[in-house]
Amino acid sequence: MRGGPRSLLGLAAVAVAFAAADTYVVVLALPDMMASAGIPIDQLQRGAPIVSGFLLGYVAMLPLIGRIADLRGRVPVLIGALVLFAVGSLVTTVAYDLPSVVAGRFLQGVGGGGLVPATLALVADLYPTDRRGVPLGVVSAVQELGSVIGPLYGALILAVTDWRVIFGVNLVVGLALAAAIRWLRFGSNSQPTAQDADRPARGLSGLDWAGVLFVLVGLATAGLVVVEPTSLVADVTWGRLFIPVTGSTRWLTPLGLVALVAALLFLVRCWTARRPLVDLRGWWSAALRADLPGAVFLAAALGGVILAFATADPRVEVFAPQGWWYLVAAAVATGVFVWHLRTDEAPLVPRGALRRTPAWGSLLVSFFVGAALIAALIDVPIFARTTVYADSQVLAALVLVRFLVALPVGAVVGGYLTRTYAAAAVTAVGMVLAAFGFVLMSRWDVTALSDWPATVPLVVGGFGFGLALAPVNAAMLAATDSDVHGLAGAGVVVSRMMGMLVGVSALTTIGLRRYYARAGDLPPPLQVCGGTTTRCDAFDRLLQQAGIAQEQTVFAGAAVCALLAAVLAVVLFRGVETRALPSRPWVDP
DSSP, X not given: OOSOHHHHHHXXXXXXXXXXXXXHHHHHHHHHHHHHTTOOTTOGGXXXXXXXXXXXXXXXXXXXXXXXXXXXXXXXXXXXXXXXXXXXXXXXXXXXXXXXXXXXXXHHHHHHHHHHHHHHHHHHHHSOGGGOHHHHHHHHHHHHHHHHHHHHHHHHHHHHSOTHHHHHHHHHHHHHHHHHHHHHHTSSXXXXXXXXXXXXXXXXXXXXXXXXXXHHHHHHHHHHHHHOOHHXXXXXXXXXXXXXXXSSOGGGSHHHXXXXXXXXXXXXXXXXXXXXXXXXXXXXXXXHHTOXXXXXXXXXXXXXXXXXXXXXXXXXXXXXXXXXXXXXXXXXXXXXXXXXHXXXXXXXXXXXXXXXXXXXXXXXXXXXXXXXHHHXXXXXHHHHHHTTTTTOHHHHHHTTHHHHHHHHHHHHHHHHHHTTSOHHHHHHHHHHHHHHHHHHHTTOOXXXXXXXXXXXXXXXXXXXXXXXXXXXHHHHHHTSOGGGHHHHHHHHHHHHHHHHHHHHHHHHHHHHHHHHHHHHTSOOHHHXXXXXXXXXXXXXXXXXXXHHHHHHHHHHHHHHHHHHHHHHHHHHSTTOOXXXXXXXXXXXX
């Protein structure tokens, strides 16, 4: 392997940071993406699938990808995830309607999400238990740093050019990182881990030129279908290639059909060739060994929860209008998944993989970390918008930067502390700091964000959350066997994301009850506004106070979630050792 393990892990961390930035970049680009898909800006809810599609791909497929990383190897999964992320970026770049945009974002989510468990498992492979804290902290830090870089990166590009350039850059960077990791991985016959096994690098003489031809033809024709050059469309002869043979979709034009046939031939080639560009048979075999049916059942369960919560507007509702149906479907899929785990010979989650208390305890702690974290990510900007930045969504969002900058700093510090102190202690201290920050936020009034003291709870809370990230991951990896580290890393991420979705629902419910209780006690506008039946500034200020009470309640609820995470860490992480101490066997309390 060219370079040391730090070089490989460094590239993997950069990939994680870049994919994390893409998670947040869509926040600014969403209005332009909706316009390109033909959705009016005043119908924002119709654009929700652009966000939920990415989230669905990111979370629902994580367990399967994590398990494949255990079976096929960490590095091949890193490379495959980056290529898939790049393909999704390409589809998003050339998308012209909502289904194609959502499809591209879904592929980006699958690829971007797959980087995280493979990278966490790579840390466990490259470092012994007592030295994992710092690299785990760095990986957590760069992942959270994406939340800061993403909006800034998107704003910079949108200030000078079209939103499609964002995903064009993603395409180039994703492929470059995949090539760099492959170059490091196959520089010699040495292996970075005992599990990684793949074919050696090959020269141009071994390239599947038929597959290359199908790719080039498909890309060229698909590009023409999407761009529809005016000079060709208006031409009497060439314009016929852009007229649908049947129906109205562009993909049923002669050019579109050529693109579809080229894509089909490429897939057939990859399945039948001895040395194809993409080893579809190998990946399919790995997916079957990882328990593809079980992964589908779990993905359906997670997808139902995601769609129930992620498509709702957290400011005014708990579920999407059809949310209960999604939850019913998720419950059914969960039942089938549990039955499958009990009856299958080689299930997605191997029997006993999470038998140790800190292993399943890490999932529980991560869930409550996510439930508390989402309050800061969503409700701090809402509070800013309700009070001092009512006229500027950008300035309201920038209030959160102080929290987001402190978070990766805390992640690195937490990684260092995990080498000296018990994971339970570091996690508990971090979540107590986060709870303290929320308690201070719950006392904010209408002018709080105008003064510098408002920075204190934001920085303390962000630092506390960061402090807890590395020890939770370290506890999970220390309490599980090496052959399930990919699955274990995926489980921590999925639990935190599920906590965020359920947390935003529960806290929104509590906050809305407080709001309606306060708003219901308000006198009618006729009484407040001096005889007029229309709204006036005095009545609006009363409604503002009700909105502030709602957010204060949410922050108080988040503090409770953070304290629960701290208590659970102290109780459930007993017996797992992540510190640099003399070797001793792991004992389940």
